[in-house]
Amino acid sequence: MTLPTSEPRLATVAVMGGSVAGLLAAAALAPHAGRVVVVERDRLASGPEPRAGTPQVTHAHGLLASGRAAMESLLPGLTDELRARGAVNRGDIGRSGRWWVGGGLLADCDLGLEGLALSRLLLEHQVRARVAALPQVELRADTEVASLRVESGRVTGVQLRGRDDDCREMVAADLVVDATGRPSRGPRWLAEHGWPRPRDERAAVGVRYATARVAARPGDLAARVVSVSAAVPEVPRGGVAIMQEDDTWIVMLFGYAEQQPPLDPDGFRAYARTLVSPDLAELLDSRPLLEPPRAYRFADCRRRRIEEAPLPEGFAMIGDTICSFDPTFGQGMTVAALQAVALRDVLGSGGSVPAYHARAVEIVDRAWVLVTGAVRQLPVLEASPRVPENLVARYVARAQRAARRDEKVARQLMRVMNLLDAPPSLMAPRIAWRVARAGSRSNPEGKAPRVA
Ligand SMILES: Cc1cc2nc3c(=O)[nH]c(=O)nc-3n(C[C@H](O)[C@H](O)[C@H](O)COP(=O)(O)OP(=O)(O)OC[C@H]3O[C@@H](n4cnc5c(N)ncnc54)[C@H](O)[C@@H]3O)c2cc1C
Known part of the structure; x- marks a missing residue:
């Protein structure tokens, strides 16, 4: 009432x-x-x-x-x-982005909610x-x-x-x-x-950013409006590109453990090439930056x-x-x-x-x-040593691998990442059996992360 x-x-x-x-x-x-x-x-x-x-x-x-x-x-x-x-806005958020999570690209899925890309x-x-x-x-x-x-x-x-x-x-x-x-x-x-x-309560991450924009072109990234390359233990850095209202992409690169992405244009591009996803390098390599990269530190x-x-x-x-x-x-x-x-x-x-x-x-x-679950798997600061992979982390990694091909697992993972459902929902029986079933298969679509 x-x-x-x-x-x-x-x-x-x-x-x-x-x-x-x-x-x-x-x-x-x-x-x-x-x-x-x-x-x-x-x-x-x-x-x-x-x-x-x-x-x-x-x-x-x-x-x-x-x-x-x-x-x-x-x-x-x-x-x-x-x-x-x-x-x-290009429709459902599950189909309007490219989500490289856990070292591979998640399958497209319907979340039933629109995405919106803007500054x-x-x-x-x-x-x-x-x-x-x-x-x-x-x-x-x-x-x-x-x-x-x-x-x-x-x-x-x-x-x-x-x-x-x-x-x-x-x-x-x-x-x-x-x-x-x-x-x-x-x-x-x-x-x-x-x-x-x-x-x-603090969780040390030592994230350092570099951000710049480039002009957008029709058909970029298969007409998606966002691409995320999440950090993984083997590659503790990542990036995101989001389309902006003025027909530009804002591209933000980040490194953990105080690893500063370069602020000069060539170094910025080279850093993007070291990420799990090729998307950001693709955007950056083909066009000039609209301004010098800007730094930000988040301890x-x-x-x-x-x-x-x-x-x-x-x-x-x-x-x-x-x-x-x-x-x-x-x-x-x-x-x-x-x-x-x-x-x-x-x-x-x-x-x-x-x-x-x-x-x-x-x-x-x-x-x-x-956040803390994912960051604890990364080699961040000496002050907070990496937590050894436990059963939950191993399960999440398997779920991420399954989500590269299984739309239902991808949907649940996206619901958790979008704060629509709590993380334990990934372990519900209807998802767990799909994860278990996928666990034994190899995954040709998932890209193995390069070693840092
Ligand atoms: C680099 C970076 C990237 C981020 N990216 C994302 C993202 O992709 N997505 C996302 O959802 N979030 C992101 N965030 C987080 C997001 O910016 C904040 O969560 C969001 O701004 C909400 O913060 P807030 O309003 O609580 O505080 P703030 O945005 O910090 O605002 C506090 C306000 O209070 C005012 N103020 C302070 N003291 C006083 C006072 N005494 N009297 C009057 N006014 C005062 C300040 O001027 C300011 O306007 C990012 C943050 C950072 C640092």
Whole structure:
């Protein structure tokens, strides 16, 4: 049951941070609040432009199927608006990409969900335009949250600070949502008021990126809109190419264990030739780069264990504030969108913020298990030695091999990778017997990974 929109349960919500998670939280809560104030530190341009608070946005951002569906449910019509602005949609996500996972190319399959290829800049811009147009929402750009107001054991508002003026406004709120991302100061501020700080769990990955764009041509990669070459233990590096709304491909190469893909064009191309998939080299070898490759470093996945430490009433967390994942898995925006849907559904049906946090943690768990399970098989940093292959990892590797020819196994693997199903679903009897059956066969379509 949802509350009638004429009787908002919350008078005012303050959302700290106006990136993807903050905007989607505002969309989720607007139907249940009289007023939603989104506070963003950066100055916001009128178009899709990079800004200081989100340095990752000029790197490739893949949108998982469940993330697009969640955003669409929060902002109906968003997919069509993005398509109208050039985002590329070639039908089912299971047939519109080339997924080189576990050393081979997965079979095409139907997931029943559309894929959408576009830049992160366009996505955030359009989400922001939609959210800013909601009658309950007030977007305060160029303004930062300087502290939390805490009274009688609950958070009751945020103290604002303008960048160029003497703004010292206090916004009183029934609920404050922390969407300030990985470096969030929220837990530190709460600790100053006596609340225990959630434990930080880290998984070292030492991923280094290089990103550049090339012009797209008709028929590239058999008319697919994305190609992913995942890292495997023998080749601990990979890449992704995603078609963009301006008829370009954004190509991001990455290496684990601090292995930086070269930033000069020839070295960048040569690195692409060492990946499991030939797709990215094919795109890069045949045309000039549109700009010099840009670097990005991501040292570790970081998760705040909010389930272990009580949070005060009136305070919720979402997105990278709770957990930032190894970006090569393309999960961050989708996790934020799924959490925003949970926020809407739980609070909208009279549930509590702790009940929302329990759902948010479940969503994180699903993605975290995938990332840490895969990364532990890679030779990453000395500080986190490679975990020897165990039974589960051996089974997953067999499932990946089976998925090169078996559409049903490929579909289940894609559902897990797109956060639609939990990883144990890969071991359901209907999948397990297909994996076992395929295990004894050789696979002519799968390409054996080259040794690093
Ligand atoms: C290189 C790279 C590639 C990635 N690729 C993908 C991908 O392919 N697919 C995917 O789904 N995800 C990807 N991600 C993750 C994705 O970018 C994030 O998960 C996503 O941006 C959601 O983050 P967020 O909104 O929680 O935080 P952020 O995007 O970090 O935003 C936090 C916001 O809070 C603002 N802020 C901070 N402090 C304050 C304050 N005190 N007051 C007011 N405002 C404040 C900041 O200016 C910023 O706008 C990638 C990340 C990286 C680093």
